[in-house]
Amino acid sequence: MLKAENIFAGYGGSNVLKGITIEVPEGSCVALVGANGAGKSTLAKTLCGLLIPEKGRIVFNGRDITGLCASSISRKGLCLCPEGRRVFAPLSVEENLLLGAFPRLPSIGPFRKKASGDLEKIYGMFPILMDRKSQQAGSLSGGEQQMLAIGRVLMAKPRMVILDEPSLGLAPIVLKEVFEAIVGLRRAGTTILLSEQFAKNALAVSDRAYILENGTVVLEGPSSELARDPSVIEAYLG
Numbered sequence: 001m002l003k004a005e006n007i008f009a010g011y012g013g014s015n016v017l018k019g020i021t022i023e024v025p026e027g028s029c030v031a032l033v034g035a036n037g038a039g040k041s042t043l044a045k046t047l048c049g050l051l052i053p054e055k056g057r058i059v060f061n062g063r064d065i066t067g068l069c070a071s072s073i074s075r076k077g078l079c080l081c082p083e084g085r086r087v088f089a090p091l092s093v094e095e096n097l098l099l100g101a102f103p104r105l106p107s108i109g110p111f112r113k114k115a116s117g118d119l120e121k122i123y124g125m126f127p128i129l130m131d132r133k134s135q136q137a138g139s140l141s142g143g144e145q146q147m148l149a150i151g152r153v154l155m156a157k158p159r160m161v162i163l164d165e166p167s168l169g170l171a172p173i174v175l176k177e178v179f180e181a182i183v184g185l186r187r188a189g190t191t192i193l194l195s196e197q198f199a200k201n202a203l204a205v206s207d208r209a210y211i212l213e214n215g216t217v218v219l220e221g222p223s224s225e226l227a228r229d230p231s232v233i234e235a236y237l238g
């Protein structure tokens, strides 16, 4: 579904990604594991068109998307849930969710009605969002905001979603709910690239994983094997 080959990218001339090659097969969940500053978010942004690579090639669903802008890439079905629970704070929970569906549903008039079946699915996945649907997104707890950020990207009905550190700062019980949602999403056929600093959950729910250090892939393989690798255990599972 997604193949990125020999990607070099960075900010203002500084190279952060130094020749990264990754592949995410259709229907799979692939984890991207790395410490602070390894380049996970830079790779996520590059794959989604928020950063243009200096070198390399990105193919999504059989099409070369290298250099396309983020809005074209998201319309092709590759969507990013960015790091840091980005929600539109002054808008309500439901307005945030509806905005996720906006690019794929025409006209304002019957918009709410057209999106209602999809809204129900998100509320089924995260019932707390249903309870809070009229509340301002900015006043949600951190965990609720993370659920909303995931819910909003799913409203776009992506073929593939990149989740950048969905577990950051979440309490164990909320973490469990978010990872259950990720497992459900994958079961429903969405292809997932999951970026995480702490590898335990990411390796548990993914098929394959890439370990990133300093902008390069230092290790890759089936997640169950990496979860038993002593160097991975020491660095990311300890």
Ligand SMILES: Nc1ncnc2c1ncn2[C@@H]1O[C@H](COP(=O)(O)OP(=O)(O)OP(=O)(O)O)[C@@H](O)[C@H]1O
Residues within 6 Å of the ligand: 011, 016, 034, 035, 036, 037, 038, 039, 040, 041, 042, 043, 083, 165, 197
């Ligand atoms: N907007 C930016 N401008 C300049 N440098 C940046 C920018 N964003 C990130 N960097 C640098 O790129 C490097 C990789 O950062 P990146 O955010 O990709 O890491 P990460 O693996 O996502 O880390 P974390 O786990 O902390 O989110 C870091 O050295 C960082 O300082």
Ligand SMILES: [Mg+2]
Residues within 6 Å of the ligand: 040, 041, 042, 083, 164, 165
């Ligand atoms: Mg990051």
